[in-house]
Amino acid sequence: MLRKHALLAATLTLLTSFSAAAATTVIVHPSNAAALDEKSVQRIFLGKEKKFSDGVESIPINQVADSAVRGDFDENVLGRSSAQVSAYWSKLVFTGKGVPPKEVSSDADVIELVSKNPSAIGYVDSASVTGDVKAVSLN
Amino acid sequence: MKKVLTISTLALAMSTAANADVRINGFANLIGGITSSDDTLYGYDDNIGFGEESLFAIQVSGDINDRMTATGQLVARGSDDYEVDFEWAYLTYQVTDKVSISAGRLRLPLFRYSASLDVGYSYHWVNAPRAVYDVPFNNLDGVRVDYNTFVGDWEINLQAGAGTYENEIAGGKLEGSNTLVFSAEATYEWFKVRGVYGRSNATLEIPDLAPAFAQMQQVSPELAGFLSLNDDSGTFLGLGVEVDQFDWFVSAEITSIETEESFSPKDVAYYVTAGARINKWTPTLTYESLDGNNDIKGLDIVAGLPAQLQPAGAALAAGVQLPFMEEYDVITAGVRYDYDTNVAFKADVSKYTDDIDESNDATLVRVAVNYVF
Numbered sequence: 001m002l003r004k005h006a007l008l009a010a011t012l013t014l015l016t017s018f019s020a021a022a023a024t025t026v027i028v029h030p031s032n033a034a035a036l037d038e039k040s041v042q043r044i045f046l047g048k049e050k051k052f053s054d055g056v057e058s059i060p061i062n063q064v065a066d067s068a069v070r071g072d073f074d075e076n077v078l079g080r081s082s083a084q085v086s087a088y089w090s091k092l093v094f095t096g097k098g099v100p101p102k103e104v105s106s107d108a109d110v111i112e113l114v115s116k117n118p119s120a121i122g123y124v125d126s127a128s129v130t131g132d133v134k135a136v137s138l139n
Numbered sequence: 140m141k142k143v144l145t146i147s148t149l150a151l152a153m154s155t156a157a158n159a160d161v162r163i164n165g166f167a168n169l170i171g172g173i174t175s176s177d178d179t180l181y182g183y184d185d186n187i188g189f190g191e192e193s194l195f196a197i198q199v200s201g202d203i204n205d206r207m208t209a210t211g212q213l214v215a216r217g218s219d220d221y222e223v224d225f226e227w228a229y230l231t232y233q234v235t236d237k238v239s240i241s242a243g244r245l246r247l248p249l250f251r252y253s254a255s256l257d258v259g260y261s262y263h264w265v266n267a268p269r270a271v272y273d274v275p276f277n278n279l280d281g282v283r284v285d286y287n288t289f290v291g292d293w294e295i296n297l298q299a300g301a302g303t304y305e306n307e308i309a310g311g312k313l314e315g316s317n318t319l320v321f322s323a324e325a326t327y328e329w330f331k332v333r334g335v336y337g338r339s340n341a342t343l344e345i346p347d348l349a350p351a352f353a354q355m356q357q358v359s360p361e362l363a364g365f366l367s368l369n370d371d372s373g374t375f376l377g378l379g380v381e382v383d384q385f386d387w388f389v390s391a392e393i394t395s396i397e398t399e400e401s402f403s404p405k406d407v408a409y410y411v412t413a414g415a416r417i418n419k420w421t422p423t424l425t426y427e428s429l430d431g432n433n434d435i436k437g438l439d440i441v442a443g444l445p446a447q448l449q450p451a452g453a454a455l456a457a458g459v460q461l462p463f464m465e466e467y468d469v470i471t472a473g474v475r476y477d478y479d480t481n482v483a484f485k486a487d488v489s490k491y492t493d494d495i496d497e498s499n500d501a502t503l504v505r506v507a508v509n510y511v512f
Contacts, residue, residue, distance in 0.1 A: 039292075043289075048287070048289075048294065049289075050236050051236065065479075065480040065481075066480075079385060080385065081416070081419075081477065082480050083419070083477035083479075083480050083483070084416075085480075086260075086480040086481060086511070087260055087261050087262075088261075090166065090255065090258050090260050090261045090511045091254060091255040091258065091261045093162075093164050093198070093511075094164065094166060094196075094198055094212070094254075094255055094257075094258045094261075094511075095246065095254035095255060096200060096208060096210040096229070096231055096241065097239075097254070097285070099160075099162065
């Protein structure tokens with residue numbers, strides 16, 4: 001019984017540290033001056049809005065489904081599990097209403113794309129943010 | 140300067156690549172079911188079967204230019220011996236960010252899950268509740284206009300469709316002309332409400348009923364004209380609500396289908412479903428009900444016939460209507476497990492209760508694998 005508790009505590013600690021490590025930051029091109037909050041990021045990543053608040057086209061860049069940062073972004077910014085986000089897109093894809101964001105496989109790839117395209121918006125592990133991109137505060 | 144050039148080249152490359160995209164997606168539902176002994180339901184019997192609801196589909200879509208997209212969907216259904224059929228084929232023209240027009244063969248926006256009815260992965264059920272969703276006019280040959288906008292925090296989606304449909308039902312061919320459907324959906328974060336109105340001129344000749352109608356023609360041409368389904372105006376009404384708080388959800392839809400001047404009974408159907416999301420598990424409970432058990436129509440015409448013709452008239456009127464009257468409810472407990480972001484496993488058990496003929500009562504157990512790519 002005691003052992004079970006200890007195990008649970010260890011698992012919990014692990015989980016906490018895991019999610020802390022996976023804190024995500026939304027990034028855009030340094031020249032992007034559009035107003036962004038959680039709602040507008042949600043709309044862009046769910047294909048409901050195709051432009052930034054200043055009228056510039058927005059191109060969301062996703063991370064691959066099995067990455068920790070994707071899971072964190074889906075749960076905390078989009079407010080759904082990755083499976084639900086994928087179910088949401090399957091609805092749009094198979095009705096010809098939308099194409100899900102392109103997926104890349106690393107924070108470095110996201111930063112590379114975002115730093116080169118004023119329309120791009122992505123998210124990375126907070127620890128990966130560099131000076132080539134602008135971090136967006138969602139509050 | 141060079142740097143700027145590189146950037147614009149990259150940007151160009153990105154947008155060109157997007158334009159030239161031909162996207163191939165697919166989905167599959169493998170569903171197996173078995174009923175309680177000596178019973179049948181939805182085509183299943185007491186030997187496990189996989190052919191009733193399973194399907195495999197491939198969708199190909201390509202951008203013709205900035206604003207035009209062509210989409211084709213090939214579907215092979217177990218219930219059609221996996222014969223491949225072009226169920227959808229349409230062109231979409233994106234007029235503005237908010238307005239698009241599609242033309243071809245496409246899905247009518249009748250229900251909450253109409254658009255992705257075949258994509259099992261998109262919902263929590265093994266299959267959408269048949270009491271509501273199993274209608275013979277899900278696909279339309281025609282035009283649909285979609286309008287999406289935000290009003291404050293509300294997301295508004297309006298759709299209007301016009302065209303014709305054709306389907307096989309009870310051994311006969313159902314045709315709908317002058318079909319018009321309007322739907323409006325409003326979503327506020329966790330709350331969604333939608334309403335639908337549709338109308339059509341329906342024609343249906345069922346070979347098995349032909350002798351009865353021929354006799355009826357002799358007894359009373361007026362009665363035969365009233366009860367036959369020949370270019371008669373039918374209406375569809377639907378209402379849906381949904382509350383989705385992520386950890387749990389509840390939703391319901393109610394529909395009414397009526398072709399007044401015909402042998403076809405008025406059907407009122409609804410379902411209520413609720414579920415919880417616990418990590419990868421989604422246990423759900425669904426209650427569905429269909430009431431198409433009404434008074435025999437046309438008896439006022441029968442009452443106007445000469446007395447000696449009235450018994451025959453009444454018998455014929457009842458004879459063509461009773462086989463289509465249904466009244467039943469189904470309660471289903473199910474679970475979905477998200478194995479991956481493109482694979483889900485599901486299982487459910489349904490208890491079907493027939494309020495007209497209790498010998499039709501049955502219990503069905505199903506398992507399913509849904510896949511999308």
